[in-house]
Amino acid sequence: MAGPANPDRIKNSSMAKPYQPLALVSQESEARQHAEDRLQQSDELFRLLVESVKDYAIFLLDPSGKVSTWNQGAERIKGYKAREIIGQHFSRFYPVEAIESKWPDRELEIAAKEGRYVDEGLRVRKDGSTFWANVVITALRDETGELRGFSKVTRDLTERRALEERSRQLNTELRARVTQLLDSRRQIELRTLELQKLSTELMRVGDEERRRLARTLHDDLSQHLVALKLELEAKQADEKVSLSKSIELTDEALLKVRNISYLLHPPLLDESGLLPALHWYIDGLQKRSKMRIIFDYKPAVFQRLPRELENAIFRIIQESLTNVYRHSGSEDARIEIDQGAETVRVRVRDFGKGIGESGDLTMPPPGVGISGMKERVKQLNGELRVSRAEPGTLVEATIPIFEQATMTIRSAG
DSSP states (O other): OOOOHHHHHHHHHHHHHHHEEEEEHHHHHHHHHHHHHHHHHHHHHHHHHHHOOEEEEEEEEOSSSOOOOOOOOHHHHOOOOHHTTTSSBBGGGGGGGHHHHHHHHHHHHHHHHHHHHEEEEEEEEESSOOOEEEEEEEEEEEETOOOOEEEEEEEEEHHHHHHHHHHHHHHHHHHHHHHHHHHHHHHHHHHHHHHHHHHHHHHHHHHHHHHHHHHHHIIIHHHHHHHHHHHHHHHHHHHHOOOOOHHHHHHHHHHHHHHHHHSOOHHHHHHHHHHHHHHHHHHHHHHHHHOOOEEESSSOOOOOOOOHHHHHHHHHHHHHHHHHIIOOOEEEEEEEEOOOOEEEEEEEESSSOOOOTSSSSOOOOOOOHHHHHHHHHHHTTTTTEEEEEESSSSEEEEEESSHHHHHHHHOOO
């Protein structure tokens, strides 16, 4: 038979069951309180963050558009203290014409309908000055979808807009300068073309004048000298007086006139072509200067070239050999002419002083000879180069044949 129950045991047993739920409730309460504290701290940190931002105006509007919060950025950008603006309608940040057209209210309507509104435009500070602002208005709704207000973020873009405007002005000025430079370049090109035409015409006139003077010397003065010589010889025979000295001087004058005439423009150049004229000139120069000149040309059967081209080649060789004789100190020179299917290449080489490393002549300057040769070759769409030859100097010209033939046909037509 069981003994009587222990009252203390029954008491302890009945009291132990109610304590278990209280512990759970306490833990849940502590967790909830902890979460609320963390949320409150988070809200406080977020509030401090928003209030401390100085580069952006961040504030809240109630559903009617009145300011309900204000941060340091809003105070810096717009100029109002919090106590001066909270409770005021945000339309006071807008120009008068925008207020009169009720545009601020329209912005709130768009934000409420679309969720947000973004715009750039002029805004007004407390002191009445304006600035260029970027504005973002966002509608704030609760869980039920009820509109609780708006957040508004404003950024001052005045400096950026000024920089953009300055950049546009600079770009406009730059385009204007580029246009001016292009116009100037076109003017220079036109003037250069005119100068080239003038230079070509002057060179043509010069060649014609040399040809005319040569013909005058040969046909007129030479004939007078020949007549004078015949007269002297007849007088000497009739009167039996010695006029040998006068006749000798007349022969020398006649020879010099003929040489000058041929140097101005060899008749052989027009009558027989380039090679006979060069042979005549080279033979005469060798006799006068005692230089040894080698003349080589290809092909062996050398075809006649257009008159302008033959005249240019003769002048290049004449000027080059004159420079060799006067300035280089070389006793030898070599001439090569290579006539190809499309171009003619002319090379004149001496073995004298040569030119400096920088291309400057170490010999006395040859006047306008080199520049004249370059200009003549350029007018024929060719190329002329003067370079060191170790020892001596090499003058090399390359001139197209086809273009000169076309020019000759056109001039003949």
